[in-house]
Every structure is written in C-alpha cells, then in structure tokens.
Amino acid sequence: MAYSDKVIDHYENPRNVGAFEKGDETVGTGMVGAPACGDVMKLQIKVGADGRIQDARFKTYGCGSAIASSSLVTEWVKGKTLDEAATIKNTQIAEELSLPPVKIHCSILAEDAIKAAVEDYKKKHGK
Amino acid sequence: MKLPIYLDYSATTPVDPRVAGKMIPYLTEFFGNAASRSHAFGWKAEEGIEEAREHVAALINADPKEIVWTSGATEGNNLAIKGAANFYKTKGKHIITQKTEHKAVLDTVRELERQGFEATYLEVEPNGIVSLEKLKAAIRPDTILVSIMMVNNEIGVIHPVWEIGELCRAKGIIFHCDAVQGAGRVEIDMQKLKADLLTITAHKIYGPKGIGALYVRRKPRVRIEAQIHGGGHERGFRSGTLATHQIVGFGEAARLAKLEMGAENERIRALRDKLWNSIKDMEEVYVNGDLERRIPHNLNVSFNFVEGESLIMAVKDIAVSSGSACTSASLEPSYVLRALGRTDELAHSSVRITLGRFTTEEEVKYAADLIRRKVEKLRELSPLWEMYKDGVDLNSVQWAAH
Numbered sequence: 001m002a003y004s005d006k007v008i009d010h011y012e013n014p015r016n017v018g019a020f021e022k023g024d025e026t027v028g029t030g031m032v033g034a035p036a037c038g039d040v041m042k043l044q045i046k047v048g049a050d051g052r053i054q055d056a057r058f059k060t061y062g063c064g065s066a067i068a069s070s071s072l073v074t075e076w077v078k079g080k081t082l083d084e085a086a087t088i089k090n091t092q093i094a095e096e097l098s099l100p101p102v103k104i105h106c107s108i109l110a111e112d113a114i115k116a117a118v119e120d121y122k123k124k125h126g127k
Numbered sequence: 128m129k130l131p132i133y134l135d136y137s138a139t140t141p142v143d144p145r146v147a148g149k150m151i152p153y154l155t156e157f158f159g160n161a162a163s164r165s166h167a168f169g170w171k172a173e174e175g176i177e178e179a180r181e182h183v184a185a186l187i188n189a190d191p192k193e194i195v196w197t198s199g200a201t202e203g204n205n206l207a208i209k210g211a212a213n214f215y216k217t218k219g220k221h222i223i224t225q226k227t228e229h230k231a232v233l234d235t236v237r238e239l240e241r242q243g244f245e246a247t248y249l250e251v252e253p254n255g256i257v258s259l260e261k262l263k264a265a266i267r268p269d270t271i272l273v274s275i276m277m278v279n280n281e282i283g284v285i286h287p288v289w290e291i292g293e294l295c296r297a298k299g300i301i302f303h304c305d306a307v308q309g310a311g312r313v314e315i316d317m318q319k320l321k322a323d324l325l326t327i328t329a330h331k332i333y334g335p336k337g338i339g340a341l342y343v344r345r346k347p348r349v350r351i352e353a354q355i356h357g358g359g360h361e362r363g364f365r366s367g368t369l370a371t372h373q374i375v376g377f378g379e380a381a382r383l384a385k386l387e388m389g390a391e392n393e394r395i396r397a398l399r400d401k402l403w404n405s406i407k408d409m410e411e412v413y414v415n416g417d418l419e420r421r422i423p424h425n426l427n428v429s430f431n432f433v434e435g436e437s438l439i440m441a442v443k444d445i446a447v448s449s450g451s452a453c454t455s456a457s458l459e460p461s462y463v464l465r466a467l468g469r470t471d472e473l474a475h476s477s478v479r480i481t482l483g484r485f486t487t488e489e490e491v492k493y494a495a496d497l498i499r500r501k502v503e504k505l506r507e508l509s510p511l512w513e514m515y516k517d518g519v520d521l522n523s524v525q526w527a528a529h
Contacts, residue, residue, distance in 0.1 A: 003440070011440065017508055034526030035511055036471035038434055038460065042510035059510040063436040067508060 010068035028121025136483030179378020210351030219269030277309035282416030283425025292321030334380030396423030
C-alpha cells in the first residue's frame with residue numbers, strides 16, 4: 001500500500017504520544033475501536049479553565065493510517081472549545097492525509113475518538 | 128549490504144543467475160516451437176524441454192512421463208482437483224481438504240461444491256498441522272479425492288502427507304498434494320510419497336514465474352480430465368504451445384535444487400535459528416505453527432499489542448509479509464492464523480519472514496535489530512500494551528467492535 005507523505009510523516013514522527021496523569025480532573029479520555037478489528041485509539045484532551053483544549057495525547061494500536069489520523073487530530077483539537085472539537089469530521093481528516101478508500105475507517109475512528117473524549121470530559125463535569 | 132533486504136522467499140524467489148543464463152538462448156536462438164516436428168528449430172526446443180522434464184522429475188524421483196507442464200501452481204491445483212473430481216465423479220462426490228490450504232485449492236474446491244460436489248474442510252491442530260485421525264474420521268464411502276498441502280505457505284509447517292498417502296492408497300482414494308512450498312526445501316521421493324497428483328512451481332525454487340508442473344502418477348495410473356483443450360499437447364492433459372525458455376529455466380532450477388538442497392537447508396536453518404534466538408526473549412512474542420515440524424526457511428511470529436501492517440510499514444527496509452501476499456490487500460486477519468485458533472489480535476500482529484538462497488548472516492542480524500527496535504517503538508504507541516503493562520485483562524474489556 002502506498003501511503004501519502006503526510007501519513008508517513010505522522011507515522012514516523014507521531015505528535016503528542018503518551019498519556020496524562022491518571023485521575024486528572026481536567027482530562028477527558030476517549031477509547032474507540034477493538035483489538036479484534038485491528039485498531040484501537042485512545043485520545044485524551046486536557047481542558048483549561050477557559051473551556052478550551054490546552055493539550056492532547058494519544059496512543060493507537062493500528063495501521064499507519066490509524067496512527068497518522070490520531071496524531072493529526074491531537075494537533076487539530078488544541079485551542080478549540082469542546083463544541084468546536086466535536087465538529088471535526090472524518091472527511092477533513094481523510095482529505096488532509098489523502099487516505100485511500102480502504103483506510104477511510106481510520107479517519108472515522110479518529111472522529112469517534114474526539115467525540116468520545118469530549119463526552120467523557122462533559123460527563124466528569126456533569127454537563 | 129543493499130536495502131531493502133528481501134525476506135519474502137515464500138512469496139517468490141529471484142531467478143538464480145545460473146538459471147537465467149540457461150534460459151536466454153531459448154528466447155533468441157532456440158526459439159522453435161517444440162511441436163514443430165519437421166525442422167531443427169522444433170527439435171532443438173523439444174530437446175531442451177525433455178531435458179528439463181528429466182531434471183524436474185529427478186527432483187521428486189519420478190518418471191519424466193509423469194510430469195505435465197502447467198502455467199504455474201494455480202493451474203496445477205485446478206487441473207489436479209477439477210480434473211480428478213470430474214473424472215471420478217461417477218464413483219462419488221465427496222472431497223476432503225483442510226482450512227489452511229492455499230486459495231488455489233480452497234477456491235477450486237468451492238467451485239466444485241457449486242457444481243454439486245460435497246466437501247469437508249478439516250480443522251488443523253493448534254500447531255497448524257492436520258490430524259491424521261480427523262482425516263480418517265472424515266472419509267466417507269463416496270470420498271473420491273483428498274487434497275492436502277505438503278508445506279503451509281504462511282507458517283511453513285509440514286503436514287503428514289506421507290501417512291496421508293498411505294491411508295488414501297489403502298482406501299482407493301485419489302490423493303492430491305500441493306507441494307509448491309515443499310519442493311526444493313523438503314526431500315520429495317514419489318516412490319515413497321503415495322500422492323497420485325502433486326503440484327510444483329518454478330518461481331519458488333529460483334526459476335521463472337509462469338511455469339509449473341503437475342505430477343500425474345502412472346503406477347498405479349491416475350486419470351484426470353483435461354481443463355484446457357486445443358492441440359492435445361502434454362499427452363492430452365494440457366494443450367497449448369510449450370513455453371520453452373520457461374521450461375528450460377524450471378529444469379535448471381530443479382537440477383540446482385536437487386544438487387544444493389541439503390547444504391542450503393542447513394545454512395538457512397542456522398540463519399533462521401539465529402533470527403529467532405535474537406527476538407524470542409522479547410515479551411509477548413509467539414511463533415505461529417510448530418517450530419520443529421517446519422521448513423527451515425520460515426519464521427512466522429506474532430508480536431502481541433503491535434498491529435502487523437504498521438509493523439511492516441515500520442520495518443520497510445526489510446521486505447516481509449503480513450498474512451499471505453495474496454490477501455494482504457484486504458484488512459482481514461490471516462485465515463491461516465485464525466484456523467490455528469489464534470485470537471484476532473495475535474493474527475493481526477503477525478509477520479512472516481522467509482529466508483532463502485541469497486540471505487546472508489549480515490542481513491539476518493540487521494533484520495532482527497530492526498524488528499526489535501520497531502516493535503518497542505510501536506508498543507510505546509500502543510494503548511493495548513499500556514493496558515497490558517497496567518495489568519488490565521484485555522478480554523474483560525467491553526470493546527466497541529466496528
């Protein structure tokens with residue numbers, strides 16, 4: 001499979017890899033996918049007092065496109081409000097990374113991961 | 128050392144330069160049609176073909192008259208299975224094969240099912256090898272054909288085809304053996320192996336692509352129906368002008384294989400063991416398939432919590448495969464590994480490394496180092512590895528399957 005330069009760049013130099021302190025109240029965590037399907041994404045967002053996402057972290061088990069999609073969204077969500085972050089669409093991710101049709105599900109998973117992280121944060125804070 | 132390093136010898140092998148050298152004059156100089164009986168051009172081509180037939184027959188200790196040229200293993204398997212089933216269909220309609228056969232066998236048997244035959248697909252044991260007892264139990268009074276491969280293409284395990292041959296012979300059932308991955312790697316002697324039909328191909332033994340052979344036993348005689356008609360070449364088994372240069376190449380490759388197989392296997396086994404020894408101390412690493420009853424060329428390993436496709440991308444300096452090359456365009460985990468009872472996770476995390484004639488010690492060392500480094504890097508990226516390290520039982524997690 002031929003990957004685009006952007007996928008290769010994110011894959012070889014993934015941004016914001018890792019995890020935040022466990023029990024940090026300002027962090028929302030989304031984990032989506034299943035090992036049996038060949039990909040699992042864990043995305044974390046750290047939300048500031050102003051309600052904007054200050055920082056993000058990810059870990060992904062999956063193909064190069066899945067790793068690149070999650071790496072990319074950690075960059076995109078920074079500085080956004082929760083509602084703004086939740087509007088990121090898989091089509092934008094797929095377009096930015098020039099994902100081939102068989103890899104579109106990676107971008108859908110990344111969109112789901114953002115939504116799940118936002119959901120988790122909102123649930124923690126009773127919103 | 129030249130990069131990338133080729134470690135996918137079970138997918139195909141390079142043509143040995145000695146083989147290529149033999150082939151070239153048959154393209155430009157001795158280009159005649161072997162069926163032309165009226166002039167020297169035809170005679171010369173026929174001579175080359177018959178010499179090659181002797182070499183290929185010698186590799187498996189068969190009579191040259193038992194060798195039928197085909198376009199490759201897919202055609203060979205089709206001709207053997209469809210040919211035998213169609214010829215013996217008045218005797219019965221039941222065929223037995225097993226789940227980790229190559230698609231060229233499985234899809235052919237499926238097609239025969241569509242035509243009204245019945246098939247049993249045997250499960251393999253967790254070590255990847257078919258059980259003789261289960262095969263015995265699956266035989267019915269109307270079983271006409273058993274098709275079991277000699278060596279599995281993904282995991283390299285060797286099936287008990289010698290015992291299966293005896294069993295089928297005793298029961299009067301035709302036995303077809305796909306020996307594509309066995310030829311040149313495992314000693315094959317058709318006086319000892321009681322297969323009636325045996326498929327081999329040139330491009331797995333350092334010959335060219337596009338040429339294979341089907342062994343069709345003469346004593347006791349097995350009958351098959353031709354699948355390609357038009358001229359009655361190859362004693363009616365397979366019509367079509369013979370590809371002289373391909374056949375000559377196959378012959379030379381077979382001659383070299385017979386000559387060098389013993390020493391080559393020992394050298395490759397030492398390299399494979401070195402490779403395995405330099406990665407086996409890593410955590411959560413599993414060999415797929417029996418490590419003993421296996422060709423020395425193959426190492427199929429699962430690195431738990433690392434996804435196979437991303438690993439292959441990470442180790443792009445070495446050419447290896449995830450699952451088999453025929454299915455690697457799909458996102459399905461390997462059906463062979465699933466048949467061993469491997470979880471989807473482990474099946475998704477597998478890499479097949481196959482060594483061959485031109486693999487060097489330096490290359491193996493480079494590959495082992497690269498794999499170690501990249502697996503560690505990808506595990507740092509893996510949420511599953513993190514959970515495993517935190518003591519979370521992944522089977523207890525409610526995953527959202529998608």
